[in-house]
Amino acid sequence: MSNATHIEPFLIIGNWKMNGDRELLQRFSNDIEVTAPNGCKQIICPPSVLVTTACDAFADHSIDVGGQDCSQHLSGAFTGDLSPNMLVEAGARWVILGHSERRSSYSETSEEVAEKTAAAIKAGLTPIICIGESATDREASMHLEVIVDQLEASTPETLQAGEAAIAYEPVWAIGSGVSASEDQVREAHDVIAKWLIQRRVPLPVLYGGSVKATSAASLSAIQNVDGFLIGGASLDPESFNTIGANVAETLGSSSRSGQ
Numbered sequence: 001m002s003n004a005t006h007i008e009p010f011l012i013i014g015n016w017k018m019n020g021d022r023e024l025l026q027r028f029s030n031d032i033e034v035t036a037p038n039g040c041k042q043i044i045c046p047p048s049v050l051v052t053t054a055c056d057a058f059a060d061h062s063i064d065v066g067g068q069d070c071s072q073h074l075s076g077a078f079t080g081d082l083s084p085n086m087l088v089e090a091g092a093r094w095v096i097l098g099h100s101e102r103r104s105s106y107s108e109t110s111e112e113v114a115e116k117t118a119a120a121i122k123a124g125l126t127p128i129i130c131i132g133e134s135a136t137d138r139e140a141s142m143h144l145e146v147i148v149d150q151l152e153a154s155t156p157e158t159l160q161a162g163e164a165a166i167a168y169e170p171v172w173a174i175g176s177g178v179s180a181s182e183d184q185v186r187e188a189h190d191v192i193a194k195w196l197i198q199r200r201v202p203l204p205v206l207y208g209g210s211v212k213a214t215s216a217a218s219l220s221a222i223q224n225v226d227g228f229l230i231g232g233a234s235l236d237p238e239s240f241n242t243i244g245a246n247v248a249e250t251l252g253s254s255s256r257s258g259q
């Protein structure tokens with residue numbers, strides 16, 4: 001049981017990346033509890049072509065559906081892109097922005113992430129803004145500076161309290177099978193929470209990077225960890241269920257601060 005304070009509800013977000021199909025959505029619909037674990041909100045972000053199918057599959061559940069990226073533009077000659085309004089029309093309520101895989105594979109900059117964030121909010125979506133240092137940054141003890149620089153540049157000036165979530169994802173922990181240590185997570189989340197307080201924009205701060213059923217309890221007990229952004233472990237309904245149950249049990253006796 002944790003005595004740490006958290007912004008409610010604790011967000012458990014599955015980023016399916018380029019994985020999943022209708023059959024997996026059906027399994028989730030069958031195997032995931034209709035009601036979220038106590039104190040938690042569950043969100044699944046499948047590939048964009050599955051957003052509408054996911055909304056149908058979770059129609060009787062408390063699960064929200066999100067996209068994995070969107071354009072900063074509303075329409076026009078942007079082959080392959082998806083506007084935030086299109087995601088809303090498909091049924092999404094959330095969108096992941098600035099994931100390190102998009103920053104590295106598509107050279108997405110923090111400035112673009114800020115533009116996308118503003119456009120997504122205007123369309124009615126809640127962006128999940130990803131930040132996090134590389135292994136090289138950490139080895140050079142530059143991780144906190146990198147995190148703050150990314151926060152500054154990836155969040156629009158107009159951002160208001162509760163309009164988005166921040167996901168701290170150290171790049172070196174993603175898909176590695178080993179999450180950042182509790183001390184590393186605590187240090188980064190404290191810095192992010194402090195920055196948000198100074199800017200007067202309280203937002204939930206999520207941790208991402210090899211979160212599993214076995215680490216969910218200890219990570220969710222850390223002060224200023226208000227949720228998880230989960231890749232691999234979100235592709236299996238049983239592990240997604242267990243993560244929720246372990247978080248709910250950990251938060252059971254904690255004191256909480258409202259959003």
Ligand SMILES: O=C[C@H](O)COP(=O)(O)O
Binds near residue numbers: 175208229231232
């Ligand atoms: O968006 C999710 C993160 O990239 C974490 O992925 P992972 O849980 O497979 O490490």
